[in-house]
Amino acid sequence: MSLDDLLDDFEAGTVSRAALKKELLRQSFIDAGCAKLDHLRASRTGGPEVVYCEGKTPEQVAAIFGHAASHMGCILGTRADRSHFEAIAPSLGAVYDEVSGLITLGELPKVPCGKVVVVSAGTSDLPVAEEAAGTAEYLGSRVERHFDCGVAGIHRLFSVLGDLNDASVIVAVAGMEGALPSVVGGLSEPPIIAVPTSVGYGANFQGLAALLTMMNSCAPGIGVVNIDNGFGAGFLAHKINLLAAA
Structure with a gap:
């Protein structure tokens, strides 16, 4: 259930305060094993979760992007090298820029x-x-x-x-x-x-x-x-x- 759906149900009286609190705590992060992803960051700050790739193994970056694709859709990786990018499953559609070291996944719903x-x-x-x-x-x-x-x-x-x-x-x-x-x-x-x-x-x-x-x-x-x-x-x-x- 998305955060918006959850809040709608709470306002409609179909979800209790206790259930809302429990669900919000459960949704506070996604455990990718090597990292805990803040998948509600965009709703709070207007920007997606960002992963600093330098110092992480290619396998760790691949795991993070895999979980992000399943639960968030959009994520930005910084200080990445080609080995980080090549470890990410091609089916995810991530894009790598060699000069900046940025890996982007998904498109944010905003007009430039x-x-x-x-x-x-x-x-x-x-x-x-x-x-x-x-x-x-x-x-x-x-x-x-x-x-x-x-x-x-x-x-x-x-x-x-x-x-x-x-x-x-x-x-x-x-x-x-x-x-x-x-x-x-x-x-x-x-x-x-x-x-x-x-x-x-x-x-x-x-x-x-x-x-x-x-x-x-x-x-x-x-x-x-x-x-x-x-x-x-x-x-x-x-x-x-x-x-x-x-």
Whole structure:
């Protein structure tokens, strides 16, 4: 029985309060053996269950996606490699993107809305930028991408300013010194989600230098997610985009 059906029966008086409580506790997660899946996440948060695949064996990921297909229909896997994808039963119809490391199963019932612009500093930042873009797209946002627009050749950024200012929210992805979000913040109106990447030489400290630069930006309207967290940026961008498009 779905959650909506259960609530309808409770409101109609055909299901008792005790029975409702018992059923809700039973439905609170799906035990896949190696993981407990939150199959009610979408009804609470508007987004599907998400599985961080890195560190999990291909067999574990396959089991999770198999249970998700049976009970939820939609699930998003992040930080996946090809071995994770190839372990999933082909009959499930999962889709893998090599660049972002995203595995998607099912389609969310949403019409693409608003506009999220993902802009990255360099080609080396592409995996994180694509993780952000792919996450927002899967959730239902319309996404435009502008890659290799770093401040070392700032004229490249100027060429896309029109698209940046036409967005509901901008995701700015950069490694090295992480200056891109500050420059974007000084040139454009929409809110900016800054994503530091671990791209850079030794003193970049695996993204720490970029993270500190972004957190200390003097440009207003910038929020910062964790190092390499394209998923978190894409999810947040989608939520902001929904509010702007409402």
